[in-house]
Amino acid sequence: MILVDTLAQGLLLGGLYALFAAGLSLVFGIMRLVNLAHGDLIILGAYLILTISTVTGLHPFLAVLLAAPLMFGLGWLLQTHILNRVLGTDILPPLLVTFGLSVVIQNGLLAGFTADSQKLTAGPIEAASVNLGVVTLGVMPVLTFASAVAVVFALNQLFYRTALGRAFRATSDDAVTAQLMGIRPQSIFAIATGLALVVATIAALFLGTRANFDPSIGPARLLYAFEAVIIGGLGSLWGTLAGGIVIGMAQALGASVNPEWQILSGHIAFVLVLLIRPRGLFPRAND
Protein backbone atom coordinates (compact mmCIF):
# COMPACT_ATOMS: atom_id res chain seq x y z
CA MET A 1 0.00 0.00 0.00
CA ILE A 2 2.74 2.42 1.02
CA LEU A 3 4.82 1.00 -1.80
CA VAL A 4 2.10 1.79 -4.34
CA ASP A 5 1.91 5.31 -2.97
CA THR A 6 5.70 5.73 -3.16
CA LEU A 7 5.80 4.46 -6.73
CA ALA A 8 2.96 6.76 -7.74
CA GLN A 9 4.75 9.77 -6.25
CA GLY A 10 7.94 8.65 -7.99
CA LEU A 11 6.12 8.38 -11.30
CA LEU A 12 4.80 11.92 -10.96
CA LEU A 13 8.21 13.25 -9.90
CA GLY A 14 9.58 11.55 -13.00
CA GLY A 15 7.19 13.71 -15.02
CA LEU A 16 8.91 16.82 -13.68
CA TYR A 17 12.35 15.42 -14.50
CA ALA A 18 11.15 14.50 -17.98
CA LEU A 19 10.06 18.11 -18.46
CA PHE A 20 13.53 19.29 -17.38
CA ALA A 21 15.02 16.82 -19.80
CA ALA A 22 12.80 17.14 -22.88
CA GLY A 23 14.41 20.36 -24.14
CA LEU A 24 17.84 18.97 -23.48
CA SER A 25 16.98 15.76 -25.31
CA LEU A 26 15.78 17.78 -28.30
CA VAL A 27 19.04 19.72 -28.79
CA PHE A 28 21.17 16.76 -27.84
CA GLY A 29 19.37 14.55 -30.36
CA ILE A 30 19.46 17.04 -33.22
CA MET A 31 22.91 18.62 -32.92
CA ARG A 32 24.74 16.54 -30.28
CA LEU A 33 25.01 19.71 -28.24
CA VAL A 34 25.55 19.12 -24.55
CA ASN A 35 24.00 22.19 -23.05
CA LEU A 36 25.44 22.51 -19.56
CA ALA A 37 23.49 25.75 -19.11
CA HIS A 38 20.09 24.05 -19.50
CA GLY A 39 19.47 23.85 -15.74
CA ASP A 40 20.28 27.53 -15.33
CA LEU A 41 18.11 28.42 -18.33
CA ILE A 42 15.19 26.69 -16.59
CA ILE A 43 15.84 28.79 -13.49
CA LEU A 44 16.09 31.88 -15.71
CA GLY A 45 12.68 30.93 -17.11
CA ALA A 46 11.28 30.66 -13.60
CA TYR A 47 12.53 34.17 -12.76
CA LEU A 48 11.09 35.48 -16.02
CA ILE A 49 7.66 34.04 -15.16
CA LEU A 50 7.97 35.46 -11.65
CA THR A 51 8.85 38.92 -12.97
CA ILE A 52 6.03 38.93 -15.53
CA SER A 53 3.43 37.80 -13.02
CA THR A 54 4.63 40.32 -10.43
CA VAL A 55 4.66 43.23 -12.86
CA THR A 56 1.38 42.49 -14.66
CA GLY A 57 -0.40 40.69 -11.83
CA LEU A 58 -1.11 37.73 -14.11
CA HIS A 59 -1.48 34.19 -12.80
CA PRO A 60 1.77 32.21 -13.43
CA PHE A 61 -0.15 29.88 -15.77
CA LEU A 62 -0.92 32.89 -18.00
CA ALA A 63 2.44 34.59 -17.47
CA VAL A 64 4.11 31.54 -18.98
CA LEU A 65 2.36 32.35 -22.28
CA LEU A 66 4.22 35.67 -22.37
CA ALA A 67 7.48 34.18 -21.14
CA ALA A 68 7.59 31.36 -23.70
CA PRO A 69 8.03 33.55 -26.83
CA LEU A 70 10.72 35.57 -25.06
CA MET A 71 12.58 32.39 -24.17
CA PHE A 72 12.20 31.16 -27.75
CA GLY A 73 13.84 34.37 -28.93
CA LEU A 74 16.62 33.99 -26.39
CA GLY A 75 17.29 30.43 -27.56
CA TRP A 76 17.28 31.51 -31.17
CA LEU A 77 19.77 34.32 -30.50
CA LEU A 78 21.95 32.09 -28.35
CA GLN A 79 22.18 29.49 -31.07
CA THR A 80 22.77 31.84 -34.01
CA HIS A 81 25.32 34.05 -32.29
CA ILE A 82 27.22 31.73 -29.99
CA LEU A 83 26.48 28.02 -30.14
CA ASN A 84 26.50 27.62 -33.93
CA ARG A 85 30.08 28.89 -33.95
CA VAL A 86 31.36 26.12 -31.70
CA LEU A 87 29.49 23.10 -33.05
CA GLY A 88 31.70 20.54 -34.73
CA THR A 89 33.29 17.15 -34.29
CA ASP A 90 35.11 18.27 -31.15
CA ILE A 91 32.70 18.15 -28.20
CA LEU A 92 34.91 20.27 -25.96
CA PRO A 93 34.15 23.81 -27.29
CA PRO A 94 30.34 23.61 -26.97
CA LEU A 95 30.74 21.96 -23.58
CA LEU A 96 32.96 24.77 -22.34
CA VAL A 97 30.90 27.56 -23.86
CA THR A 98 27.70 26.31 -22.26
CA PHE A 99 29.59 25.84 -19.01
CA GLY A 100 30.62 29.50 -19.23
CA LEU A 101 27.01 30.46 -19.97
CA SER A 102 25.90 28.50 -16.94
CA VAL A 103 28.23 30.46 -14.66
CA VAL A 104 27.21 33.77 -16.29
CA ILE A 105 23.46 33.09 -15.99
CA GLN A 106 23.76 31.83 -12.42
CA ASN A 107 25.70 34.85 -11.21
CA GLY A 108 23.68 37.24 -13.34
CA LEU A 109 20.52 36.01 -11.58
CA LEU A 110 22.31 36.24 -8.25
CA ALA A 111 23.21 39.87 -8.95
CA GLY A 112 19.71 40.72 -10.19
CA PHE A 113 17.48 38.78 -7.80
CA THR A 114 19.74 38.04 -4.74
CA ALA A 115 20.09 34.57 -3.24
CA ASP A 116 16.67 34.68 -1.50
CA SER A 117 14.48 31.77 -2.48
CA GLN A 118 11.40 32.56 -4.49
CA LYS A 119 8.23 30.72 -5.34
CA LEU A 120 5.53 31.03 -7.99
CA THR A 121 2.15 31.13 -6.27
CA ALA A 122 -0.57 29.35 -8.19
CA GLY A 123 -3.35 29.74 -5.60
CA PRO A 124 -5.61 27.01 -4.13
CA ILE A 125 -4.72 24.49 -6.85
CA GLU A 126 -1.36 23.95 -5.10
CA ALA A 127 -2.97 22.21 -2.13
CA ALA A 128 -5.71 20.39 -4.06
CA SER A 129 -5.61 16.61 -4.36
CA VAL A 130 -7.61 13.81 -5.93
CA ASN A 131 -8.44 10.57 -4.15
CA LEU A 132 -8.11 7.56 -6.43
CA GLY A 133 -9.07 5.03 -3.75
CA VAL A 134 -5.69 3.31 -3.62
CA VAL A 135 -3.63 6.50 -3.50
CA THR A 136 -4.21 10.20 -3.09
CA LEU A 137 -2.38 12.38 -5.60
CA GLY A 138 -1.76 16.12 -5.61
CA VAL A 139 -3.38 17.96 -8.52
CA MET A 140 -0.18 19.88 -9.32
CA PRO A 141 2.03 16.76 -9.63
CA VAL A 142 -0.62 15.12 -11.81
CA LEU A 143 -0.77 18.24 -13.95
CA THR A 144 3.05 18.22 -14.19
CA PHE A 145 3.07 14.63 -15.35
CA ALA A 146 0.26 15.26 -17.84
CA SER A 147 2.20 18.24 -19.22
CA ALA A 148 5.31 16.12 -19.61
CA VAL A 149 3.34 13.54 -21.59
CA ALA A 150 1.73 16.29 -23.64
CA VAL A 151 5.06 17.98 -24.38
CA VAL A 152 6.68 14.72 -25.45
CA PHE A 153 3.62 13.84 -27.55
CA ALA A 154 3.60 17.27 -29.20
CA LEU A 155 7.33 17.18 -29.93
CA ASN A 156 6.97 13.71 -31.40
CA GLN A 157 4.12 14.87 -33.64
CA LEU A 158 6.32 17.74 -34.73
CA PHE A 159 9.19 15.37 -35.37
CA TYR A 160 7.35 12.78 -37.40
CA ARG A 161 4.43 14.67 -38.97
CA THR A 162 5.77 18.02 -40.17
CA ALA A 163 8.27 19.32 -42.71
CA LEU A 164 10.18 21.00 -39.89
CA GLY A 165 10.37 17.68 -38.06
CA ARG A 166 11.66 15.99 -41.19
CA ALA A 167 14.36 18.64 -41.41
CA PHE A 168 15.18 18.04 -37.73
CA ARG A 169 15.59 14.31 -38.28
CA ALA A 170 17.53 14.73 -41.51
CA THR A 171 19.97 17.16 -39.87
CA SER A 172 20.31 14.84 -36.89
CA ASP A 173 21.19 11.87 -39.11
CA ASP A 174 23.53 13.63 -41.51
CA ALA A 175 23.88 17.40 -41.52
CA VAL A 176 26.01 17.51 -44.69
CA THR A 177 23.57 15.53 -46.81
CA ALA A 178 20.66 17.49 -45.38
CA GLN A 179 22.40 20.61 -46.60
CA LEU A 180 22.45 19.19 -50.14
CA MET A 181 18.67 18.91 -49.93
CA GLY A 182 18.33 22.64 -49.27
CA ILE A 183 18.14 22.54 -45.50
CA ARG A 184 20.23 25.09 -43.63
CA PRO A 185 21.40 23.30 -40.49
CA GLN A 186 22.24 26.59 -38.78
CA SER A 187 18.68 27.86 -38.87
CA ILE A 188 17.29 24.42 -38.03
CA PHE A 189 19.51 24.42 -34.96
CA ALA A 190 18.33 27.91 -34.00
CA ILE A 191 14.68 26.82 -34.12
CA ALA A 192 15.47 23.67 -32.14
CA THR A 193 17.19 25.62 -29.36
CA GLY A 194 14.29 28.10 -29.32
CA LEU A 195 11.84 25.20 -28.92
CA ALA A 196 14.02 23.67 -26.21
CA LEU A 197 13.79 26.89 -24.24
CA VAL A 198 10.01 26.98 -24.65
CA VAL A 199 9.91 23.51 -23.08
CA ALA A 200 12.33 24.79 -20.41
CA THR A 201 9.83 27.58 -19.64
CA ILE A 202 7.05 25.03 -19.13
CA ALA A 203 9.42 23.07 -16.86
CA ALA A 204 10.18 26.31 -15.01
CA LEU A 205 6.47 26.88 -14.35
CA PHE A 206 6.09 23.52 -12.62
CA LEU A 207 9.43 23.79 -10.85
CA GLY A 208 8.52 27.21 -9.49
CA THR A 209 5.03 26.30 -8.31
CA ARG A 210 6.15 23.01 -6.79
CA ALA A 211 8.97 24.26 -4.56
CA ASN A 212 11.19 27.21 -3.73
CA PHE A 213 13.93 28.11 -6.15
CA ASP A 214 17.02 30.32 -6.05
CA PRO A 215 19.76 31.09 -8.60
CA SER A 216 22.05 28.28 -7.44
CA ILE A 217 19.83 25.22 -7.96
CA GLY A 218 20.23 24.95 -11.76
CA PRO A 219 23.16 22.50 -11.93
CA ALA A 220 21.46 19.90 -9.74
CA ARG A 221 18.35 19.98 -12.00
CA LEU A 222 20.67 19.71 -14.99
CA LEU A 223 22.17 16.53 -13.60
CA TYR A 224 18.75 14.86 -13.15
CA ALA A 225 17.76 15.99 -16.61
CA PHE A 226 20.90 14.54 -18.16
CA GLU A 227 20.40 11.29 -16.34
CA ALA A 228 16.92 11.08 -17.82
CA VAL A 229 18.16 11.85 -21.35
CA ILE A 230 21.02 9.35 -21.19
CA ILE A 231 18.94 6.58 -19.62
CA GLY A 232 16.29 7.12 -22.29
CA GLY A 233 18.75 6.95 -25.15
CA LEU A 234 19.94 9.59 -27.60
CA GLY A 235 17.24 11.13 -29.78
CA SER A 236 14.25 9.32 -28.29
CA LEU A 237 11.79 11.67 -26.59
CA TRP A 238 9.59 8.87 -25.22
CA GLY A 239 12.84 7.36 -23.95
CA THR A 240 13.53 10.63 -22.13
CA LEU A 241 10.13 10.38 -20.45
CA ALA A 242 10.92 6.80 -19.45
CA GLY A 243 14.32 7.94 -18.17
CA GLY A 244 12.70 10.67 -16.08
CA ILE A 245 10.33 8.11 -14.59
CA VAL A 246 13.21 5.74 -13.76
CA ILE A 247 15.03 8.54 -11.91
CA GLY A 248 11.85 9.76 -10.21
CA MET A 249 10.86 6.29 -9.00
CA ALA A 250 14.38 5.44 -7.84
CA GLN A 251 14.51 8.69 -5.88
CA ALA A 252 11.10 8.12 -4.32
CA LEU A 253 12.01 4.54 -3.33
CA GLY A 254 15.33 5.68 -1.86
CA ALA A 255 13.69 8.51 0.03
CA SER A 256 11.09 6.15 1.52
CA VAL A 257 13.90 4.10 3.11
CA ASN A 258 15.99 7.06 4.26
CA PRO A 259 15.41 10.68 3.21
CA GLU A 260 19.18 11.16 2.79
CA TRP A 261 19.24 8.47 0.11
CA GLN A 262 16.84 10.17 -2.31
CA ILE A 263 19.38 11.66 -4.72
CA LEU A 264 21.89 8.88 -4.18
CA SER A 265 19.43 6.20 -5.31
CA GLY A 266 18.59 8.21 -8.44
CA HIS A 267 22.29 8.33 -9.33
CA ILE A 268 22.74 4.63 -8.62
CA ALA A 269 19.81 3.76 -10.87
CA PHE A 270 21.52 5.81 -13.61
CA VAL A 271 24.80 3.95 -13.16
CA LEU A 272 23.07 0.56 -13.14
CA VAL A 273 21.11 1.26 -16.33
CA LEU A 274 24.26 2.42 -18.11
CA LEU A 275 26.27 -0.57 -16.93
CA ILE A 276 23.71 -2.83 -18.58
CA ARG A 277 22.90 -0.65 -21.60
CA PRO A 278 25.66 1.93 -22.30
CA ARG A 279 23.56 3.62 -24.98
CA GLY A 280 20.43 3.92 -22.87
CA LEU A 281 17.09 2.15 -23.09
CA PHE A 282 15.71 3.30 -26.45
CA PRO A 283 18.45 4.92 -28.58
CA ARG A 284 17.19 6.21 -31.93
CA ALA A 285 20.22 7.97 -33.34
CA ASN A 286 23.88 7.01 -33.35
CA ASP A 287 26.21 9.17 -31.32
Place this chain on the structure above:
Amino acid sequence: MTLTRPFGLAAAALALALLYALPAIAPRAVVQDLFGILTLLVLAMNWNMLAGFAGLVSVGQQAFVGIGAYAMFAAIILMGLDPLVGVLIGGLAAAAFAVPMAFFAFRLNGAYFAIGTWVVADIARLGISQWKALGGGTGTSLPKGTAKDMAFVGQIKDMLDVSSAAAADALTYWLMLSLAVAMLVASYVFLRSRMGLGLQAIRDNENAARSVGVDPVKLKALVFLLAAFGTGLCGALAFIQITRVTPDAAFSVIDWTAFVIFITVIGGIGTLPGPIVGVIVFYILQRALADYGTIYLIVLGCLGIVVMLFARRGLWDMFTDRTGIDLMPLTHRPPQGSLPRPKPSRRAA
Protein backbone atom coordinates in the same frame (compact mmCIF):
# COMPACT_ATOMS: atom_id res chain seq x y z
CA MET B 1 64.26 31.34 -31.62
CA THR B 2 67.62 29.72 -30.87
CA LEU B 3 68.44 32.64 -28.60
CA THR B 4 65.06 33.32 -27.04
CA ARG B 5 64.44 29.79 -25.83
CA PRO B 6 67.44 29.53 -23.46
CA PHE B 7 66.62 33.04 -22.33
CA GLY B 8 63.04 32.01 -21.59
CA LEU B 9 64.19 28.92 -19.72
CA ALA B 10 66.62 31.00 -17.65
CA ALA B 11 63.81 33.41 -16.76
CA ALA B 12 61.62 30.47 -15.77
CA ALA B 13 64.40 29.04 -13.57
CA LEU B 14 64.86 32.41 -11.87
CA ALA B 15 61.11 32.71 -11.24
CA LEU B 16 61.11 29.22 -9.76
CA ALA B 17 64.02 30.00 -7.43
CA LEU B 18 62.14 33.11 -6.30
CA LEU B 19 59.02 31.07 -5.64
CA TYR B 20 60.99 28.60 -3.48
CA ALA B 21 62.58 31.45 -1.50
CA LEU B 22 59.24 33.17 -0.95
CA PRO B 23 58.42 31.92 2.59
CA ALA B 24 61.74 33.37 3.76
CA ILE B 25 61.20 36.81 2.26
CA ALA B 26 57.44 37.44 1.95
CA PRO B 27 54.73 37.88 4.61
CA ARG B 28 52.62 34.86 5.53
CA ALA B 29 49.50 36.18 3.78
CA VAL B 30 51.31 36.15 0.44
CA VAL B 31 52.45 32.57 1.00
CA GLN B 32 48.88 31.52 1.79
CA ASP B 33 47.59 33.36 -1.26
CA LEU B 34 50.08 31.66 -3.53
CA PHE B 35 49.29 28.31 -1.96
CA GLY B 36 45.69 28.68 -3.16
CA ILE B 37 46.88 29.62 -6.64
CA LEU B 38 49.28 26.67 -6.77
CA THR B 39 46.46 24.34 -5.72
CA LEU B 40 44.43 25.49 -8.71
CA LEU B 41 47.50 25.18 -10.93
CA VAL B 42 48.10 21.55 -9.97
CA LEU B 43 44.42 20.73 -10.50
CA ALA B 44 44.50 22.50 -13.88
CA MET B 45 47.60 20.59 -14.97
CA ASN B 46 45.90 17.32 -14.12
CA TRP B 47 42.71 18.27 -15.91
CA ASN B 48 44.73 19.46 -18.89
CA MET B 49 46.36 16.03 -19.15
CA LEU B 50 42.91 14.44 -19.16
CA ALA B 51 40.97 16.78 -21.43
CA GLY B 52 43.77 18.36 -23.45
CA PHE B 53 45.85 15.28 -24.18
CA ALA B 54 43.81 12.16 -23.45
CA GLY B 55 40.50 13.55 -24.75
CA LEU B 56 38.78 12.68 -21.47
CA VAL B 57 36.57 15.66 -20.61
CA SER B 58 35.91 14.92 -16.96
CA VAL B 59 33.53 17.08 -14.94
CA GLY B 60 34.09 14.82 -11.93
CA GLN B 61 37.54 15.85 -10.71
CA GLN B 62 36.02 17.09 -7.45
CA ALA B 63 35.56 13.39 -6.59
CA PHE B 64 39.34 12.97 -6.30
CA VAL B 65 39.85 16.21 -4.37
CA GLY B 66 37.13 15.18 -1.92
CA ILE B 67 38.31 11.62 -1.51
CA GLY B 68 41.91 12.76 -1.10
CA ALA B 69 40.84 15.24 1.58
CA TYR B 70 38.65 12.75 3.42
CA ALA B 71 41.25 9.98 3.31
CA MET B 72 43.79 12.41 4.77
CA PHE B 73 41.37 13.37 7.57
CA ALA B 74 40.65 9.69 8.24
CA ALA B 75 44.39 8.92 8.43
CA ILE B 76 44.90 11.70 11.00
CA ILE B 77 41.72 11.42 13.07
CA LEU B 78 40.99 7.70 12.94
CA MET B 79 44.51 6.26 12.62
CA GLY B 80 46.61 8.98 14.26
CA LEU B 81 49.10 9.21 11.40
CA ASP B 82 51.24 12.20 10.43
CA PRO B 83 49.43 14.60 8.04
CA LEU B 84 52.14 14.13 5.40
CA VAL B 85 51.51 10.37 5.41
CA GLY B 86 47.84 11.29 5.27
CA VAL B 87 48.42 13.29 2.07
CA LEU B 88 50.04 10.26 0.45
CA ILE B 89 47.13 8.08 1.57
CA GLY B 90 44.81 10.71 0.10
CA GLY B 91 46.46 10.40 -3.29
CA LEU B 92 46.37 6.60 -3.16
CA ALA B 93 42.72 6.57 -2.09
CA ALA B 94 41.79 8.83 -5.00
CA ALA B 95 43.69 6.56 -7.41
CA ALA B 96 41.93 3.52 -5.92
CA PHE B 97 38.56 5.20 -6.42
CA ALA B 98 39.50 5.97 -10.02
CA VAL B 99 39.61 2.23 -10.84
CA PRO B 100 35.89 1.44 -10.45
CA MET B 101 35.06 4.93 -11.76
CA ALA B 102 37.04 4.20 -14.94
CA PHE B 103 35.30 0.85 -15.39
CA PHE B 104 32.00 2.71 -15.46
CA ALA B 105 32.93 5.96 -17.21
CA PHE B 106 35.08 4.41 -19.95
CA ARG B 107 31.99 2.68 -21.32
CA LEU B 108 30.67 6.16 -22.14
CA ASN B 109 31.80 8.41 -24.98
CA GLY B 110 32.37 12.15 -25.19
CA ALA B 111 29.52 14.02 -23.61
CA TYR B 112 28.23 10.91 -21.83
CA PHE B 113 31.65 10.62 -20.20
CA ALA B 114 31.44 14.20 -18.90
CA ILE B 115 28.03 13.66 -17.34
CA GLY B 116 28.94 10.16 -16.11
CA THR B 117 31.98 11.40 -14.20
CA TRP B 118 29.92 14.23 -12.71
CA VAL B 119 27.30 11.75 -11.47
CA VAL B 120 29.97 9.48 -9.98
CA ALA B 121 31.49 12.47 -8.16
CA ASP B 122 28.06 13.29 -6.76
CA ILE B 123 27.67 9.67 -5.65
CA ALA B 124 31.02 9.97 -3.84
CA ARG B 125 29.84 13.20 -2.15
CA LEU B 126 26.57 11.64 -1.01
CA GLY B 127 28.33 8.45 0.06
CA ILE B 128 30.91 10.31 2.17
CA SER B 129 28.05 12.28 3.76
CA GLN B 130 26.97 8.98 5.30
CA TRP B 131 30.36 8.46 6.99
CA LYS B 132 29.38 9.33 10.55
CA ALA B 133 32.91 8.92 12.03
CA LEU B 134 33.99 11.94 9.97
CA GLY B 135 30.98 14.07 10.81
CA GLY B 136 28.53 12.91 8.11
CA GLY B 137 26.90 15.76 6.20
CA THR B 138 28.23 18.49 8.51
CA GLY B 139 31.89 17.51 8.20
CA THR B 140 34.68 17.72 10.73
CA SER B 141 37.82 19.66 11.67
CA LEU B 142 41.42 18.61 12.14
CA PRO B 143 42.39 18.27 15.82
CA LYS B 144 43.85 21.52 17.15
CA GLY B 145 47.57 21.86 16.49
CA THR B 146 47.72 19.08 13.87
CA ALA B 147 49.52 21.27 11.36
CA LYS B 148 52.07 22.48 13.93
CA ASP B 149 52.94 18.90 14.91
CA MET B 150 53.63 17.84 11.32
CA ALA B 151 57.00 16.32 10.54
CA PHE B 152 59.67 18.93 9.54
CA VAL B 153 57.67 21.87 10.92
CA GLY B 154 60.06 22.16 13.90
CA GLN B 155 63.13 22.36 11.68
CA ILE B 156 61.53 24.91 9.35
CA LYS B 157 60.50 26.97 12.35
CA ASP B 158 64.12 27.15 13.54
CA MET B 159 65.50 27.69 10.05
CA LEU B 160 63.20 30.61 9.13
CA ASP B 161 62.77 31.85 12.70
CA VAL B 162 58.97 32.12 12.46
CA SER B 163 55.93 30.85 14.39
CA SER B 164 54.85 27.20 14.09
CA ALA B 165 51.77 28.19 12.12
CA ALA B 166 53.85 30.10 9.57
CA ALA B 167 56.29 27.18 9.37
CA ALA B 168 53.40 24.80 8.65
CA ASP B 169 52.21 27.17 5.92
CA ALA B 170 55.71 27.25 4.45
CA LEU B 171 55.89 23.45 4.45
CA THR B 172 52.54 22.94 2.72
CA TYR B 173 53.47 25.72 0.27
CA TRP B 174 56.77 24.07 -0.61
CA LEU B 175 55.08 20.72 -1.03
CA MET B 176 52.43 22.20 -3.32
CA LEU B 177 55.07 24.06 -5.32
CA SER B 178 57.11 20.87 -5.65
CA LEU B 179 53.99 18.99 -6.68
CA ALA B 180 53.37 21.58 -9.41
CA VAL B 181 56.99 21.36 -10.63
CA ALA B 182 56.90 17.56 -10.51
CA MET B 183 53.63 17.53 -12.46
CA LEU B 184 55.07 19.84 -15.12
CA VAL B 185 58.30 17.85 -15.54
CA ALA B 186 56.51 14.50 -15.45
CA SER B 187 53.93 15.66 -18.01
CA TYR B 188 56.68 16.92 -20.31
CA VAL B 189 58.73 13.72 -20.07
CA PHE B 190 55.63 11.60 -20.47
CA LEU B 191 54.35 13.51 -23.50
CA ARG B 192 57.75 13.42 -25.20
CA SER B 193 57.95 9.67 -24.61
CA ARG B 194 56.67 6.92 -26.85
CA MET B 195 53.51 6.60 -24.75
CA GLY B 196 52.89 10.34 -24.84
CA LEU B 197 53.24 10.34 -28.60
CA GLY B 198 50.70 7.55 -28.75
CA LEU B 199 48.38 9.55 -26.53
CA GLN B 200 48.52 12.60 -28.77
CA ALA B 201 48.06 10.40 -31.81
CA ILE B 202 44.87 9.03 -30.25
CA ARG B 203 43.59 12.53 -29.59
CA ASP B 204 44.27 13.58 -33.18
CA ASN B 205 42.91 10.48 -34.88
CA GLU B 206 41.94 7.45 -32.87
CA ASN B 207 41.52 5.07 -35.81
CA ALA B 208 44.85 5.97 -37.33
CA ALA B 209 46.57 5.58 -33.96
CA ARG B 210 44.97 2.17 -33.47
CA SER B 211 46.15 1.05 -36.88
CA VAL B 212 49.78 1.68 -35.93
CA GLY B 213 49.41 -0.35 -32.77
CA VAL B 214 48.50 2.17 -30.07
CA ASP B 215 46.07 0.81 -27.45
CA PRO B 216 43.78 3.78 -26.67
CA VAL B 217 41.96 2.29 -23.68
CA LYS B 218 45.14 1.28 -21.89
CA LEU B 219 46.81 4.67 -22.36
CA LYS B 220 43.72 6.66 -21.42
CA ALA B 221 43.16 4.53 -18.33
CA LEU B 222 46.77 5.13 -17.29
CA VAL B 223 46.38 8.90 -17.63
CA PHE B 224 43.05 8.78 -15.79
CA LEU B 225 44.64 6.90 -12.86
CA LEU B 226 47.69 9.18 -12.68
CA ALA B 227 45.55 12.31 -12.86
CA ALA B 228 43.37 10.93 -10.06
CA PHE B 229 46.48 10.34 -7.96
CA GLY B 230 47.78 13.87 -8.60
CA THR B 231 44.38 15.43 -7.94
CA GLY B 232 43.99 13.41 -4.74
CA LEU B 233 47.41 14.50 -3.44
CA CYS B 234 46.56 18.09 -4.25
CA GLY B 235 43.15 17.90 -2.55
CA ALA B 236 44.60 16.34 0.60
CA LEU B 237 47.37 18.94 0.78
CA ALA B 238 44.91 21.80 0.22
CA PHE B 239 42.71 20.64 3.09
CA ILE B 240 45.61 20.55 5.56
CA GLN B 241 45.61 24.29 5.26
CA ILE B 242 41.83 24.64 5.21
CA THR B 243 41.74 22.41 8.38
CA ARG B 244 38.01 21.83 8.07
CA VAL B 245 36.24 19.49 5.68
CA THR B 246 32.57 19.16 4.70
CA PRO B 247 31.18 17.05 1.86
CA ASP B 248 29.88 20.15 0.07
CA ALA B 249 33.23 21.97 0.24
CA ALA B 250 35.43 18.97 -0.55
CA PHE B 251 33.28 17.85 -3.49
CA SER B 252 32.45 21.32 -4.83
CA VAL B 253 32.09 21.21 -8.61
CA ILE B 254 32.59 24.99 -8.86
CA ASP B 255 35.75 25.25 -6.73
CA TRP B 256 37.57 22.14 -7.89
CA THR B 257 36.38 21.64 -11.45
CA ALA B 258 34.70 24.73 -12.93
CA PHE B 259 37.50 27.16 -12.04
CA VAL B 260 40.05 24.61 -13.13
CA ILE B 261 38.37 24.20 -16.51
CA PHE B 262 38.30 27.98 -17.07
CA ILE B 263 41.94 28.32 -16.08
CA THR B 264 42.99 25.63 -18.51
CA VAL B 265 40.82 26.90 -21.36
CA ILE B 266 41.85 30.53 -21.01
CA GLY B 267 45.54 29.68 -20.74
CA GLY B 268 45.55 27.12 -23.50
CA ILE B 269 44.14 23.61 -23.38
CA GLY B 270 46.44 20.93 -24.77
CA THR B 271 49.61 22.96 -24.14
CA LEU B 272 51.86 22.48 -21.12
CA PRO B 273 52.38 26.15 -20.17
CA GLY B 274 48.65 26.82 -20.73
CA PRO B 275 47.54 26.14 -17.13
CA ILE B 276 50.35 28.37 -15.83
CA VAL B 277 49.28 31.28 -18.04
CA GLY B 278 45.65 30.61 -17.14
CA VAL B 279 46.30 30.62 -13.42
CA ILE B 280 48.16 33.95 -13.68
CA VAL B 281 45.24 35.51 -15.56
CA PHE B 282 42.86 34.01 -13.02
CA TYR B 283 44.87 35.46 -10.14
CA ILE B 284 45.00 38.94 -11.68
CA LEU B 285 41.25 38.87 -12.33
CA GLN B 286 40.59 37.68 -8.80
CA ARG B 287 42.66 40.50 -7.31
CA ALA B 288 41.19 43.15 -9.60
CA LEU B 289 37.55 42.14 -9.14
CA ALA B 290 37.62 40.74 -5.61
CA ASP B 291 35.41 43.56 -4.31
CA TYR B 292 32.66 42.97 -6.82
CA GLY B 293 31.68 39.43 -5.81
CA THR B 294 29.46 37.88 -8.47
CA ILE B 295 30.69 40.23 -11.24
CA TYR B 296 34.01 38.45 -11.03
CA LEU B 297 32.45 35.11 -11.90
CA ILE B 298 30.44 36.66 -14.71
CA VAL B 299 33.63 38.12 -16.19
CA LEU B 300 35.37 34.75 -15.85
CA GLY B 301 32.50 32.98 -17.59
CA CYS B 302 32.44 35.53 -20.42
CA LEU B 303 36.21 35.31 -20.84
CA GLY B 304 35.96 31.53 -21.14
CA ILE B 305 33.27 31.88 -23.81
CA VAL B 306 35.24 34.51 -25.74
CA VAL B 307 38.39 32.37 -25.72
CA MET B 308 36.42 29.38 -27.02
CA LEU B 309 34.85 31.51 -29.76
CA PHE B 310 37.90 33.40 -30.98
CA ALA B 311 41.10 31.74 -29.74
CA ARG B 312 40.20 28.14 -29.19
CA ARG B 313 43.65 27.01 -28.14
CA GLY B 314 43.97 29.74 -25.54
CA LEU B 315 46.34 32.58 -24.73
CA TRP B 316 49.55 30.54 -24.71
CA ASP B 317 48.96 29.21 -28.21
CA MET B 318 48.23 32.74 -29.43
CA PHE B 319 51.57 33.78 -27.93
CA THR B 320 53.56 30.96 -29.56
CA ASP B 321 51.87 31.60 -32.89
CA ARG B 322 52.79 35.29 -32.85
CA THR B 323 56.32 34.99 -31.48
CA GLY B 324 57.46 31.48 -32.39
CA ILE B 325 58.66 30.96 -28.81
CA ASP B 326 57.61 27.65 -27.34
CA LEU B 327 59.23 26.85 -24.01
CA MET B 328 57.96 23.29 -23.86
CA PRO B 329 57.57 22.12 -27.45
CA LEU B 330 55.78 18.82 -27.94
CA THR B 331 56.24 18.70 -31.69
CA HIS B 332 58.89 16.39 -33.13
CA ARG B 333 61.08 17.60 -35.98
CA PRO B 334 61.63 15.12 -38.77
CA PRO B 335 65.01 13.35 -38.40
CA GLN B 336 67.80 14.75 -40.59
CA GLY B 337 69.32 11.36 -41.59
CA SER B 338 69.27 9.73 -45.03
CA LEU B 339 66.14 7.71 -44.28
CA PRO B 340 63.33 10.10 -43.39
CA ARG B 341 60.83 8.32 -41.18
CA PRO B 342 57.52 10.13 -40.79
CA LYS B 343 56.43 10.62 -37.19
CA PRO B 344 53.02 11.84 -36.05
CA SER B 345 53.11 15.40 -34.86
CA ARG B 346 50.93 17.43 -32.56
CA ARG B 347 48.73 18.74 -35.31
CA ALA B 348 48.56 15.67 -37.48
CA ALA B 349 44.74 15.55 -37.42
